[in-house]
Amino acid sequence: MNIHEYQAKELLQKFDVATTRGRVAATLDDAEQIARELGDVEIVVKAQVHAGGRGKGTFKNGFKGGVHVRKTPAEVREVAAKMLGQILVTHQTGPAGRTVNKVLVAESADIAREIYFAILLDRATAAPLVVASTEGGVEIETVAAKSPEKIIREAIDPLAGLHPFQARKVA
Incomplete structure (x- = not known):
């Protein structure tokens, strides 16, 4: 079974594991609204596909990267527009890529260490x-x-x- 990052976060939250605030969006309006609700924080927009290497991937429309940090709801909407409905190609998808139907919109975390x-x-x-x-x-x-x-x-x-x-x- 494959689950998306947003689904994994929901599972972790059910067991009281701390995660960043955020939700999944399937539309531009949803992405912008979630960003607005998060307030004055840096916001990460992440393409949700069953593949690794999203941050280094390239969309077939030429947009680079399936993970972007933005500061305003309008910027979040702009990035989501370049992702939603588009095909993301990563080292794990092969040249066919995967269509992005949803994006995770969440507050950005200060990263001290990655595992x-x-x-x-x-x-x-x-x-x-x-x-x-x-x-x-x-x-x-x-x-x-x-x-x-x-x-x-x-x-x-x-x-x-x-x-x-x-x-x-x-x-």
């Missing part, structure tokens, strides 16, 4: 697998090729769940 964290379905075992790395902000495929020792993989028993010792190892 990579995912819970994947391991097709070989048909069980969840936690994949984590201190090397966030870059393609995980690059980390796997150049520094595989920097990636932690922990299989999760579907019946027992994630054990405390596994959580400590990942942390």
